[in-house]
Amino acid sequence: AQSVTQPDIHITVSEGASLELRCNYSYGATPYLFWYVQSPGQGLQLLLKYFSGDTLVQGIKGFEAEFKRSQSSFNLRKPSVHWSDAAEYFCAVTPGGYQKVTFGTGTKLQVIP
């Protein structure tokens, strides 16, 4: 069965600093990979996705993620964090087709002035 690990439960960064959120997955083949963001009291918004092809994917709000097959990782990055980026971030995986999406435990991002 597929699984997703986000080792950092909580991260604090200063506004303007760079950000990297870690995600590791467990699956026999290359799955479809996603990053979602959830602001307080809101649903989930898709930041970016990887299905195939270029391993560096660009998303909305200046985020990017890099798929590394050898490390089974799909880390999320942003070069300069804004206060509005404070939210919870979920990495997710699915085998594709009509299969369900499995979510990681989430990383809560705090941005300090």
Add this chain to the structure above:
Amino acid sequence: SAVISQKPSRDICQRGTSLTIQCQVDSQVTMMFWYRQQPGQSLTLIATANQGSEATYESGFVIDKFPISRPNLTFSTLTVSNMSPEDSSIYLCSAQRENTEAFFGQGTRLTVV
């Protein structure tokens, strides 16, 4: 993409009562799912809502507690039955097409008192 409308957005209910949550998608989708997000937790899949047949429940979730309907390809309901304070969570509807990301509604924030 798909736009998902979920209602109610929040509710406060008495223990022992039931609440039905509605999920409307703006276009036909193959797959619809219901997730639960307990306070401070990630998303846990409750069940897959199957059009025209009984829902498929994940381990730990049963039909008597969480009956689900899906009469067509754009609509589904989840009922939380005989509620207790432990059912206080955010309930999220999602929709997927083949080999795409999951789209989410804004969620229903349920408080049981």
